[in-house]
Amino acid sequence: xxxxxxxxxxxxxxxxxxxxxxxxxxxxxxxxxxxxxxxxxxxxxxxxxxxxxxxxxxxxxxxxxxxxxxxxxxxxxxxxxxxxxxxxxxxxxxxxxxxxxxxxxxxxxxxxxxxxxxxxxxxxxxxxxxxxxxxxxxxxxxxxxxxxxxxxxxxxxxxxxxxxxxxxxxxxxxxxxxxxxxxxxxxxxxxxxxxxxxxxxxxxxxxxxxxxxxxxxxxxxxxxxxxxxxxxxxxxxxxxxxxxxx
Amino acid sequence: xxxxxxxxxxxxxxxxxxxxxxxxxxxxxxxxxxxxxxxxxxxxxxxxxxxxxxxxxxxxxxxxxxxxxxxxxxxxxxxxxxxxxxxxxxxxxxxxxxxxxxxxxxxxxxxxxxxxxxxxxxxxxxxxxxxxxxxx
Amino acid sequence: xxxxxxxxxxxxxxxxxxxxxxxxxxxxxxxxxxxxxxxxxxxxxxxxxxxxxxxxxxxxxxxxxxxxxxxxxxxxxxxxxxxxxxxxxxxxxxxxxxxxxxxxxxxxxxxxxxxxxx
Numbered sequence: 001x002x003x004x005x006x007x008x009x010x011x012x013x014x015x016x017x018x019x020x021x022x023x024x025x026x027x028x029x030x031x032x033x034x035x036x037x038x039x040x041x042x043x044x045x046x047x048x049x050x051x052x053x054x055x056x057x058x059x060x061x062x063x064x065x066x067x068x069x070x071x072x073x074x075x076x077x078x079x080x081x082x083x084x085x086x087x088x089x090x091x092x093x094x095x096x097x098x099x100x101x102x103x104x105x106x107x108x109x110x111x112x113x114x115x116x117x118x119x120x121x122x123x124x125x126x127x128x129x130x131x132x133x134x135x136x137x138x139x140x141x142x143x144x145x146x147x148x149x150x151x152x153x154x155x156x157x158x159x160x161x162x163x164x165x166x167x168x169x170x171x172x173x174x175x176x177x178x179x180x181x182x183x184x185x186x187x188x189x190x191x192x193x194x195x196x197x198x199x200x201x202x203x204x205x206x207x208x209x210x211x212x213x214x215x216x217x218x219x220x221x222x223x224x225x226x227x228x229x230x231x232x233x234x235x236x237x238x239x240x241x242x243x244x245x246x
Numbered sequence: 247x248x249x250x251x252x253x254x255x256x257x258x259x260x261x262x263x264x265x266x267x268x269x270x271x272x273x274x275x276x277x278x279x280x281x282x283x284x285x286x287x288x289x290x291x292x293x294x295x296x297x298x299x300x301x302x303x304x305x306x307x308x309x310x311x312x313x314x315x316x317x318x319x320x321x322x323x324x325x326x327x328x329x330x331x332x333x334x335x336x337x338x339x340x341x342x343x344x345x346x347x348x349x350x351x352x353x354x355x356x357x358x359x360x361x362x363x364x365x366x367x368x369x370x371x372x373x374x375x376x377x378x379x380x381x382x
Numbered sequence: 383x384x385x386x387x388x389x390x391x392x393x394x395x396x397x398x399x400x401x402x403x404x405x406x407x408x409x410x411x412x413x414x415x416x417x418x419x420x421x422x423x424x425x426x427x428x429x430x431x432x433x434x435x436x437x438x439x440x441x442x443x444x445x446x447x448x449x450x451x452x453x454x455x456x457x458x459x460x461x462x463x464x465x466x467x468x469x470x471x472x473x474x475x476x477x478x479x480x481x482x483x484x485x486x487x488x489x490x491x492x493x494x495x496x497x498x499x500x
Binding site (some may be wrong): 338375 | 391398402404405406407408409410411412413415416417419420421424425426427430431432433434435436437441445446452453454455456457458459460462466467468469484488491492493495496498499500
Binding site (some may be wrong): 128159160163164168196198203205231234235236 | 396469
């Protein structure tokens, strides 16, 4: 194994550049290094002006998502030596506006997330005096979707989001499903109004890359298709029983 | 975008290449799967032509069959078969996974959910074949 | 609620049903009529025998159902594919009219032809 590897890192300075360029750095190739360690090495030793986001270094904060050789990855859990002999191309997450180097603007995602109301919605005045009991089966129904860490890898993997930024997108729909399936929640109807719109679930063409990209195995693709089934049932109910729905 | 951004430098907004589906193998596979719809439509039209030829008489049907023996038509139909099989395999693996929760109330293993489709496929193909070959 | 009246669920349900019918039933038909019989891999049942099969009411109902669902299944996918491949999401309403118009025409043609089988 060679003892160094070339990293081609996207550089973009908004005051100066109109589009990103790639700059090569030679870094030590160590067996225990993740791609994030190599970026930290560049910032500490080679070029302190490199901008990138990171926090926990252990795959739970969801800050360090980047395109590694064209594939969205959490750089803190992607082994550098997997790409030997290199070079490795590191870019900002696809489909998002780039603020600087590897840092993306995430307002679009946060806006979509907020639209689906990813919190427990109650119609009544919900002030429980003790624990809210849930059966293991009820928990199993939504537990998978609670693992989402909002890292946006699924958005970077989704060509539909790239073509149409209005698309609600994988993580937001999976999180909507997380609360829809929670027995404490009563907001499914409000979420349907957002998700059943044209830019909601119906934009998805089932490419399935979001589920492959997800570092937490949330499977947003399945959530979206299952939600299409739910929306279709609701649609038929609203035709057959117009008095049932208001 | 937040309000304060009016005094900030403009971010770079990437545009997707028009040929994005050549970027990665999964995207290409996806587009090939979606292109199967054109072949489904083509073959449905071919069945319409066949029904028309059958109704029009033996001479018309002989002409239709001679046209199908053209090597180019055989290649086209072989490609059609490959595309429809790609549709079938991707469909069998994906769609029952979506439906299983509605039917059983919980998510079963992917293998358990997908495999019955292949048995139904073999059975259905055998029955269709027996009818087409006039054994049944 | 107005949003529930979006017609996407209907198109999607037909697309899904058609997807199963196409996947289960069309490959055998393509292989036999499109490849095996023209190449002589299997004996050709001949004109009269095939026409007798088509005369059966059940065959005609079967063909109508398969063809109609196949056309609408294809229309749903063709619309999305054209929009994604050619970056025509802006005019996808035009694509929808084109694809579904074709599917309606194909279904009417199927009904017409199957009705008038001698």
